[in-house]
Amino acid sequence: MPPPSKPLGDEFLKGLWKENPIFIQVLGMCPALAVTNSVVNALAMGLATCFVLVCSSFFVSSLRRFIPRPVRISTYIVIIATFVTLTDLVLAALVPDVHRALGAFIPLIVVNCLILGRQEAFASKNPVPRAVADAAGMGVGFAFALTCLGAIREILGAGTFLGVPLFGPHFEPWVIMLLPPGGFLSLGFLLLFFNALKQARDRRRAAAARGETA
Amino acid sequence: MSEAVHATPPSAAARPAPPREPSTLRLIATLGLAGFFSGLAIVGVHALTLPRIEQNRRERLERAILTVLPGSRSFAVFVERDGRLAPLDAEQAKQAGEPPIYAGFDAAGKLVGFALPGSEPGYQDAIHGIFGVDPARRLVVGFQVLESRETPGLGDRILAEEWIAPNFRALAIDPGIEAVAAGKKTAAHQVETITGATISSRAVVRMLQKALERWRAGIEAYAAGAERARRGE
Amino acid sequence: MSRQTPDLVLSTPPFLRQGQTTPWIMRQVLGALVPVLVMAWVHFGLSALLVTAAATAGCLATEWLFDPRRPRGRSLRDLSAVVTGCLLGLVLPPGFPLWMAFLGGGAAIGMGKVLWGGLGQNPFNPALLGRAFLQAAFPAAITTWSPQGTGLFSLHGTNLALPFLQGTPVDAMSAATPLARMKFQSQVTDLFPLAVGDVGGSLGETCGVVILLAGLYLAARRIFDWRIPVSILASTAVLSAVFHLIDGARFPPPLFMVFSGGLLLGAVFMATDPVSSPITPRGSWIFGAGVGGLVVLIRLFGGMPEGVMYAILLMNAATPLINRATQPRIYGT
Incomplete structure (x- = not known):
């Protein structure tokens, strides 16, 4: 018997916050550090991904x-690479300036571990609606995180x-914020910030639980 | 993630037979089909987007030509035929396999200069650029990067106006372009490289040197001819 | 509840105490920094004190914020953050905006110390790391050398720039440092103004004599390993003497090299940081020679006029390696 399934909305929401690809899973670091020197680039990269x-x-x-x-990974890569190529072409046709700014990093979406990871860990084991909800949540979470990074770096840099x-x-x-070290610095500060928030929340919860039992 | 949990540990006899290995043919067929549909999708979208991408590229090139030749309002395409520059119309230019250069004209139809495209391996990938050359004053008057994948923040400083303006707005082409370290420019024919982007900026200088070498004779002959024609009037 | 004195006292090591505690050492260093700070005040006016205070405030605020213990603030008592702040302030230019100095203090403690696990764990000198951050973040501001002040209360307009804004250049004049003049105009400054600090430069680096005296005091009190500054200054002098002999027109004389820029300040106060420098005597010699060699190479052949900061940071990075290579053999092995 399959375990009671979570509602679709939860599959979507988990990617935004609880299992955010950047802030919690720390996946897909290459684009997260490389193309987030402006909000436009970060947003375009996030949406493309x-x-x-x-x-x-x-x-x-x-x-x-x-x-x-035996050939599942190769097949996933073929599927992913197809959509990456399509994205590349469409961006080049519609927003040439952004496409030029992102440069080699659009083709590199193929090797973004977040994407292959979701296929292997989730989409290949779940029905279509859940897989899409999960992917959309992760994708939006990724785009959100990249935009945060891009905003910090563009505002300061x-x-x-x-x-x-x-x-x-x-x-x-x-x-420094526009240079590669700025990416590492901003990401480090964001991780610090989100972990501090999480710790504070956990402490509050623990305190509340103690209060109830007492 | 959501694997079914066995209530009791299966005994050796009750353990289900291992799933049969799929046949090699099946593997090949799967990948082949995936590749086939992938190819179809890519070719289709490519055909759809190609005109737009081409048009974007043309517009960029046009903007670049008019930028690197300050004062120009229109341009014409030239190729080299038998050591002389020969004009091409747009249709011919598309078919010609030969590398073209572009002559820019001001509002009065007077020749402003030539725009020489070139490419040179940079730090990451080939850098494509275009230079404006004024044959009458014997100066490089402009430079723009058409395409580069240089490192953001380091190599891509070759795109920055802070580098282009002092180095390529009035760069003497005689006795020959020379690259010097940052802060060491003392003569009109020298280009300062960028600290932290030495490879990229040197690539630009090499690109310019090669383009000048390739086109110098043709440009000079054409400019001299135009001068004669003007005086003959 | 009172306890009787037991017949047998049981305690854990260490049994012998040197009397040197961290706050005591830090107080000694601060004491040695006072004359340097006073000279900076005399030369650059009120700006010197304000910049140093801002850097120190940045250090203290960051140290307080990241103090893991509650209530916060106990880690401030060892005064090490104050020392870091003062050192950082002394290597900044006089017209440096105060908000940047504050930020640099934050970077010094945050990235230079807290990130690595606090005092004693940092591989790099925190003050220099803070300056390296400022150099990477604000390359223009940190190389704008405002001229010396006109009195004890003179203030540079750029000091008071609002956060995120650059200083409006009220005093648009800038005074090239002796090293910049050497690098870009091949002019050697005379030794006397260098030694008393009558030149442009960072706040604390100009007055060589006072720094040397402070160093002698600290060495006498065994606050730091005297081998490190001696080795740095000797190797700088010897190496630049060699170059000067090869081509006297191109390379400056050794005494100019020793007294110009931040070499003395770096050798006495930064390179001797006990946490980020080697622990063995032989390692100290190697460390100092490495710093001196790098300083000469960067100054004479690098793109920048000054190289003390990067030289020390690079050798900081090499310190674990030096420690390992110079470990004394255990007797009998």
Whole structure:
């Protein structure tokens, strides 16, 4: 008997917060550090990844009974690579500037461990609606995390948000935030922040539980 | 994740037979089918997006040509035929396999200069760029990167106006372009490399040197001809 | 509830105590820093004190924020954060905006110390790491050397820049440091102004004589291993003398190299950080020679005029290796 299944909404929501790919699972670090030097780049990268993830999960989940185990990874990669190539082409046609800014990192979505990880761990074992809900949650969570990083780095590194100057003409840019170390620094601070939040919440809960039993 | 849990540990006899290994043919067929449909999808989308991508590229090129030749309003495509520059119309230019260069003209139809495209391996991948050359003043008057995958924050500083403006707005092409370390520019024919982006900035200089070497004779002959024609009027 | 004195006292080691506690050492270092700070005040006016205070405030605030114990603040009592803050302040330029100095203090303690597990665990000197962060974040501001102040209460307009904004250059004049003048104009500054600090530069690095005296005091009280500064200064002098002999026109004389820039301050106060420098006597010599060699190489052949910070940080990174290589053999093996 299968265990009682969680509602679809929970499958979606877990990716946003409780199992966030960046903040909790720390997956997909390459794009998270490399292309988040502006909000636009981060958002485009997040949405592209989200799209690829949802489409791949849909196909992997619907084909899960037909794909023989020994070639499953190769098949997943073929499916993922197809959607990555499509995304690459569509971005090049519609938003050439963003496409140029993202450069090699769009094709590199193929090797984003988050995507292959969700196929192997979830989509290949779950029915289509759950797989899609899970993929959408993870994808949106990923895009959200990248946008957070991009916002921090763009605001501090360039003094702008989505290209709009925030601090007037005398802003002193933190050059380091646009450089690779800035990615590591911002990610580290975000992880610190979210873990501190989590710890505080756990402490409050534990205190509340003690209060009830006492 | 949601595997069924056996209530009792299965005895050796009751253990279900291991699933039969799928046949090799089945494996090949699966991958082949996946590849086939993947190919179909990619070819279809490629055909759909190609015109837009081409158009984007053309527009970028046009903008780049007009940017690297300050003052130009229109441009024409030229290729080299028998050591001379020959104009091409757009249709021919598309079919010609030869590398083209572009002549920019100002509002009055006077030649402003030539835009020379080039490419050179950078730190990550080939850097594609375009240079504006004014044959009358014998200066490089502009430079723009068309395509590069240089490291964001380091190599991609070759795209920055802070580097391009002091180095490529009035760069003498005689006696030959020379790359010097940052802060060491003393003569009009020298280009400062970028600290932290030495490989990328040197690649740009090499690209310029090669483009000049390739086109210098043709440009000079054409400019001299245009000058003669102007005086002949 | 009173306890009777037992006949037999049981306790755990250590049984012999040196009398050197962390707060005591830190107080000695702070005492040695006072004359350096006073000279900075004399030369650069009120700006010197404000920048140092801002850096120290940044250090203390970060130390307090990340104190794992509750209530917070006990880790402030060993004064090490104050020492880090003062050292960081002394290697900043006089016109440095205060908010950046505060931020640098945060980076020094946060990334230089807390991240590694607190005092005693940090592989790099926290003050220098803070400065390296500022150098990477604000390369323009940290190389803008405002001229010396006109009085004890003179203040640079750029100090008071609002957070996130650059200082409006009220005093647009800038005074090139002796090393920058050497690097970009091949001018050697005379020794006397260098020794008394009558030149542009970071707050605490200009007055060589006072720094040397402070170093002698600390060495006499055995606060640090005298071999490290001696080795740094000797190797710098010897190596630059060799270069000076090869090409006197291109390479500056050794005494200029020793007295210019942050070499003395770095050799006396930064490289001797007991946490991030080697523990064996032989290791100290190697460490110092490495710093001196790197300083000369960076100054003479690198893109930057000054290299003390990176030289010390690089040798900090090599310290575990040096410790391992110079471990004394156990008797009998």
